[in-house]
Amino acid sequence: MNFLQKAGNFFSNLAQDRATEAIKNQFNKAFLWDGGTTQYDQNNKNYVKFGYNVNSIVYSIINQQATKTASIPFSIKRVEDESSMRKLRQIESVTKGDCTVQQSVKKLILESKAFADEVVPLPMAAPNITQTWTEFIALYKTFLKLTGNVYIYILSPEDGMNAGKPIQVYILPSHLIQIVLRDRADMLGIESPVKGYILTEGQSFVKFDAKDVIHIKYSNPNYDENGSHLYGQSPLRAALRNIESSNVAIDLNIRTLKSGGAFGFIHGTKQALTEGQASELKERLTEMNSSTELLAKIAGVSAEVAFTRLSLTSEELQPFTYLEYDENQIAKCLSWSIDDGKRGDFGGTINELRKQRITDNIQPDLELLADAINTEFLTRFKGYDKTVIVFDYSELPEMQTDIKDLVAWLKDALDRGVINRDEFRLAISYPKTGDEYNVALLLGHAH
8 A cells, every 4th residue: 555545544534524515615614714715726636646646657756756755864963053053054055965075074064063962862753653754754755746735734632731742743645635714814914824724535524723734835936815826836737748648648559559550441442341241340350359269360251351541550659759758858847867878868977867866856855844844843842942853865875975085185174274183084974082093094094
């Protein structure tokens, strides 16, 4: 069972037995949350139904992205120096993880100053009873790329000594979520126009207060006073025609294979077939097609006949050329490079392409999640003030700095007094000891 099915099953059981028509009915709407619902982008359902569920291009790309995103190691760290952390964030924002040797060393030094050495445990061992954090992050990436939105529901007690402390965290199925506006909401005011959210599944729905949901989204330029811009825009919105085109191409290919490519008319060469001859010929062709006997494929006719083809051949249609084009367009909209021998339009080696995937796709989306966790999740736990979640991309094989170049630069910087010996050791992931002999030994190995 995949992530989407698991989420769908959970919230189907959670949904109250209330008809969806009650929301749409104008009389009932006056009593429901005192406001209206924003214009819902119905294509969000199409991205899941016709994209992720049946389109192999969309599924394979997003599944690769989700798997890679969930593999990034992370930890909770306590901030010790706000100034160093801001400088660190500036470097990360500018470089997106693609650092020079000098920038890599500067990052490591800033990290040592920004964060305390203590190990801060995760406030929750798992987000909820049905998922691990790995599954949670993979589902986050899946919905973000499919719909441009992620809705994180935080379940916590309303009162008592643990009031407001999260006990379960779920990612809601974003293709089934509607934003509910406040009554007479002002889209350009100082108060949030969002009152809550409604999950609609079939004939049932569940409502959530805005304070219990973290909404992460992509930017959306489609502004209107009904609040359409409050939803993130799906990356697949611009590729919807390519999704449809590739689905049609696959369906056509299946029909062609099943029919053997034959589509046209059988007719007499010198004179028209009689109605009886035509009926008999059709019955015989049907028998031949359904029979498994080899000799059943041989038949005779009492008249001279010919076949006029009306369809184009696969060579004429070139469906695989169009499929390749659609794949490239979908990949571009999803900010993903195609791993093939020709390297596509992206250029570079395979390792450079894989590095680009991290810097242009994986890291920006995880930073969106990190910002939301730091400002709206960790702050709900006692003792987690001044803590942040940090994703470590440097441990990935494609993001490794060449150790020979690194040590050569460090040696030169050490000789010129740019860095000290402890910073040298820090840059190559050695503990700080101040032992000059060990550093000299490392430098000797570098020659």
